[in-house]
Amino acid sequence: MRRLLDRVGLGRPELRAWALYDWANSAFVLSVVTVIFPVYFERVLTAGADEGVALQRFAWITSAALLVIAILSPFLGAIADFAGIRKRLLAVFLGIGALATASLYFVHEGDWLMGALLFALANVGAQGAFVFYDSLLGHVANPHEVDRVSTAGYAVGYFGSALLLTVQLASMFHPEWFGLPAGAERSPSETTLPQRLAFVTTAVWWVAFSIPLFRTVSEPARRIETDERPGQNPARVALERLRETFRDLRSYRHAFLMLVAFLVYNDGIGTIIRMGTIYASELEIGLVAITVSLLAAQVVGIPFAFLFGNLAGRIGPKRAILIGLGVYVGVTIYAFFLNSAIEFFVLSVVVATVQGGAQALSRSLFTSLIPAHRSGEFFGFYGVLDKFAAVTGPAVFGLGVALTGSVRSGILPVLLYFLVGGLLLTRVDVEAGRRAARAAEDDLVPAR
Numbered sequence: 001m002r003r004l005l006d007r008v009g010l011g012r013p014e015l016r017a018w019a020l021y022d023w024a025n026s027a028f029v030l031s032v033v034t035v036i037f038p039v040y041f042e043r044v045l046t047a048g049a050d051e052g053v054a055l056q057r058f059a060w061i062t063s064a065a066l067l068v069i070a071i072l073s074p075f076l077g078a079i080a081d082f083a084g085i086r087k088r089l090l091a092v093f094l095g096i097g098a099l100a101t102a103s104l105y106f107v108h109e110g111d112w113l114m115g116a117l118l119f120a121l122a123n124v125g126a127q128g129a130f131v132f133y134d135s136l137l138g139h140v141a142n143p144h145e146v147d148r149v150s151t152a153g154y155a156v157g158y159f160g161s162a163l164l165l166t167v168q169l170a171s172m173f174h175p176e177w178f179g180l181p182a183g184a185e186r187s188p189s190e191t192t193l194p195q196r197l198a199f200v201t202t203a204v205w206w207v208a209f210s211i212p213l214f215r216t217v218s219e220p221a222r223r224i225e226t227d228e229r230p231g232q233n234p235a236r237v238a239l240e241r242l243r244e245t246f247r248d249l250r251s252y253r254h255a256f257l258m259l260v261a262f263l264v265y266n267d268g269i270g271t272i273i274r275m276g277t278i279y280a281s282e283l284e285i286g287l288v289a290i291t292v293s294l295l296a297a298q299v300v301g302i303p304f305a306f307l308f309g310n311l312a313g314r315i316g317p318k319r320a321i322l323i324g325l326g327v328y329v330g331v332t333i334y335a336f337f338l339n340s341a342i343e344f345f346v347l348s349v350v351v352a353t354v355q356g357g358a359q360a361l362s363r364s365l366f367t368s369l370i371p372a373h374r375s376g377e378f379f380g381f382y383g384v385l386d387k388f389a390a391v392t393g394p395a396v397f398g399l400g401v402a403l404t405g406s407v408r409s410g411i412l413p414v415l416l417y418f419l420v421g422g423l424l425l426t427r428v429d430v431e432a433g434r435r436a437a438r439a440a441e442d443d444l445v446p447a448r
Contacts (some may be wrong), residue, residue, distance in 0.1 A: 009148030022153040022154060025157070027164045029126070033273075034277055038278040040195050043281075045107065056401060058275075061119060062394045069131075096122075100118045101118075137150060139218075151364075155301070155306050162302075166295065180197075264424060265418055269355065269358065272328075280338070301355060304352065318428060332415045334350075368437070396413050
């Protein structure tokens with residue numbers, strides 16, 4: 001068993017505790033963001049609205065929420081590095097996200113504005129927490145482990161989120177199994193009770209399975225620049241560090257180029273994740289077919305996430321990501337012609353073969369290109385581009401629908417994101433970037 005855990009990147013307690021946060025938070029991404037809330041928003045909160053209105057509102061809500069955290073991420077990341085409070089800030093954003101998610105229980109038919117605000121706040125919490133969680137990767141894993149540990153986190157996340165979603169779906173389709181009201185005579189509030197309880201159970205799951213990270217993973221030691229003092233104002237130091245980062249980007253040219261490539265191709269990935277369910281719903285694919293397809297995708301994603309970790313060990317993370325982007329090109333073309341539940345099932349499964357691997361290896365590749373003592377700051381910028389991609393993708397999707405009146409029009413720009421992002425990624429010199437990151441570690445002062 002120990003040898004197996006070592007091979008998949010989970011050989012030490014701190015690695016398993018770090019990966020378990022993916023188990024915790026991926027439940028929010030799957031249950032709330034991907035499966036339950038988009039359909040709940042369209043069929044309950046905006047019931048009776050004209051065709052395409054729900055999709056447009058959902059797109060704008062998503063974009064606005066992620067724009068907020070995109071603006072905050074670099075500043076908060078720099079503060080976390082200087083003050084040594086990555087875990088503390090992770091806990092703050094986790095609390096915000098979990099509380100907002102649980103509060104969706106109180107949102108009923110027609111309450112689309114309140115639901116939108118709570119969903120936006122939950123996204124701010126989840127994505128803000130991810131900035132600090134991702135920044136811990138380079139501290140818990142050794143350089144030769146980061147690819148396998150990162151992909152293992154995604155695999156664990158797939159399994160945990162699929163497990164919770166299975167129970168939640170069972171309660172929706174067979175509420176009587178759980179002692180909930182069933183039958184045609186239910187009131188509107190009773191009819192939506194399983195979905196609303198799913199929001200609560202997701203929040204509880206998120207908090208409960210985050211505990212091992214806070215108990216086992218140590219806060220990284222503070223390392224400050226030669227011109228800084230431990231007693232300085234963290235906010236002032238953070239602003240100065242951000243200015244220095246902009247000036248010093250030439251020293252980390254390949255990390256910066258990786259960020260630009262990630263901005264472009266992740267726009268496509270984020271759009272498919274966040275808009276796929278409501279896109280299928282607007283094409284009148286049934287809820288059962290959508291949920292079964294997405295649940296199957298979670299199961300398929302588990303072995304393929306581990307597979308991408310091993311593949312990166314053989315051919316390098318950059319080439320493995322490029323393979324994933326090639327698959328996404330085919331997926332996007334296929335999605336434009338999507339017509340049936342069977343086709344959506346095939347689409348979901350194919351996406352699952354590359355989604356976790358492409359995102360996990362992007363995280364680990366970027367980790368290897370940056371100096372470890374500034375990981376919070378750099379992952380703040382990583383978070384900006386991650387969130388900015390999530391801002392522009394759904395917004396462009398919604399704009400295409402608004403201008404043409406066709407939900408299929410929103411999928412066409414996604415193809416360009418994968419092609420252009422892949423081309424930019426080919427220009428990243430991984431070894432040169434890693435040498436620059438190691439050289440930056442030499443000019444440090446231990447902080448008391």
